[in-house]
Amino acid sequence: MRSLRGRSGRRSRERRGWLRGAPPPRWVRVLPVLLLVAVSLASFVTPHAGDLGFLLGAIPPLAVLSYGPLATALLGVLVVVALLLPVTHLNRPGDTDLLTIVFVALLSVFVSYVRSHRDAQLGTERAIGEAVQRAVLPELPERVGTVACAGFSRAAQGGTLVGGDFYDVRDGPFGVRAVMGDVRGHGLEAVATVVALLGAFREATLDQPDLEAVAARMDRRLTVDSAGVRHAELFATAVLLEFSSDMRSVRVVACGHPPPVLLRAGRAWETTVTPGPPLGIGLVGVDPPKEVTVDLRPGDRLLIASDGLWEARDADGAFYPLPERMAALSWHGAPELPSAVWTDVRRLGYEVRDDATVLVLAPVPTGAAG
DSSP states (O other), rough: OOHHHHHHHHHHHHHHHHHHHOOOOOOHHHHHHHHHHHHHHHHHHHGGGGGGGGGGGGHHHHHTOOOOHHHHHHHHHHHHHHOOOGGGTTTOOOHHHHHHHHHHHHHHHHHHHHHHHHHHHHHHHHHHHHHHHHHHOOOSSSEEEEEEEEEEOOOOSTOEEESSEEEEEEEETTTTEEEEEEEEESGGGHHHHHHHHHHHHHHHHHSSSSHHHHHHHHHHHHHHHHHOOTHHHHHHEEEEEEEEEEEEEEEEEEEEOOOEEEEETTTTEEEEOEEEEEBBSOOOOSOOOOOOOEETTTTTTTEEEEHHHHHHHHHOOOOOOHHHHHHHHHSTTTTTHHHHHHHHHTTTOOOOOOOOOEEEEOOOTTTTOO
């Protein structure tokens, strides 16, 4: 259990770092100090190092990239001191050269001050954005009821945690239910629709007795949201699952979404489902999707992937063979499998142009739970 929490914590930290952006490389932070030390040491070793004094003028601008105004000002002072001390043999700048370096140092302090305030504001905005997106798509628990869960998501729009894909797993009065969906479009424009669909799913999980009714509730949500909006074209694909109380079967409803892949004893294949139309085009009375029951055995796992992975292409235009690759990756445990899929896609050189999401569900038979 401790190792699972560790992996979950690492995934959370990785996603936060990805959202906030990487800090400057360490060598960029060290470079101004190294340059000052190197030039100073060279001037002590030989009196002929006086010609290197011009390099000190680059230190304040370099400091702006990594340091705040105080540290930048300190480095600027050290540069001027190094130029004026006779012992360094660098005390030969003309008045114009010295004034130029002082001006550059003062300007660097000002730029560093402006950058620091801008970074603080961006940090606040990113923290707010992260909190909102965490509320939309929270980190999955390790287990919901008697179903082990693991998820992975990469938004096509860089710098965001949530795109057009979504998933959730809930335990309710009718058993453990899960959903994965893909909203038309991606990026921040799709977040409002994702919020609406997840809200409809979570509410329907509590009071709708079957998956077809849950799908109808989600469809109605999109239909209502797009009513009166000209050229709304608001729709989404989704697949819904409901596990039986003994974990020996799972009911599946597919609404225009690729079916789950069943992993069993080192083999993997697509489950056979009855495809229905996407959400948002009026399922009620218009050939709604049909519920299909899939038998499960101990050790079975279900993997659901979004279109971003199914439609990933290599240099020759061939699609990523998801079921075949799942068989090759089936030795991974459920917690590691979602990220292993993404690593495999990138390693094999497949290009992913859409949001990429994987959800792995590993039902635990009631006799083995706990």
